[in-house]
Amino acid sequence: MAFTRTLAPAALAIGMAFGGIGATPALAQSAPPGAELIEQEEKLDAFIDAAMAVADVRDAYLQSLESAESEDEQNRIIEEANTAILTAVEETPGITVDEYIAIGDAAAADPALNEMLNARFAELHGTD
Numbered sequence: 001m002a003f004t005r006t007l008a009p010a011a012l013a014i015g016m017a018f019g020g021i022g023a024t025p026a027l028a029q030s031a032p033p034g035a036e037l038i039e040q041e042e043k044l045d046a047f048i049d050a051a052m053a054v055a056d057v058r059d060a061y062l063q064s065l066e067s068a069e070s071e072d073e074q075n076r077i078i079e080e081a082n083t084a085i086l087t088a089v090e091e092t093p094g095i096t097v098d099e100y101i102a103i104g105d106a107a108a109a110d111p112a113l114n115e116m117l118n119a120r121f122a123e124l125h126g127t128d
Helices: 041-066 070-089 097-109 112-127
Strands: none
Touching: 041 070, 041 097, 041 112, 070 097, 097 112
């Protein structure tokens, strides 16, 4: 799973739309958003669990979105999917939506963190 595309904060707003999730520009700060959270292994594991749930929701709605016959229908599907994404994150134990967004922002801004999350994902789920 490529975290730079699937875990950015846009996943909660318009991430469903055709899979084109981009990172938001980082604000000038001494530490990236979510820096204090990345030191907590349990938060990172919860983030990965939430990200997997988000990916499952995205996949479940993508075919409907692609076969929508009108822009209104696409918008309805995106709205429904975004609600389902929010629910998926809220129902993931050990992480809040704000924490999910903060870690996603941090991973989008920091390639080393993104790589570490990918490695942790592979460790937890036995994939490369």
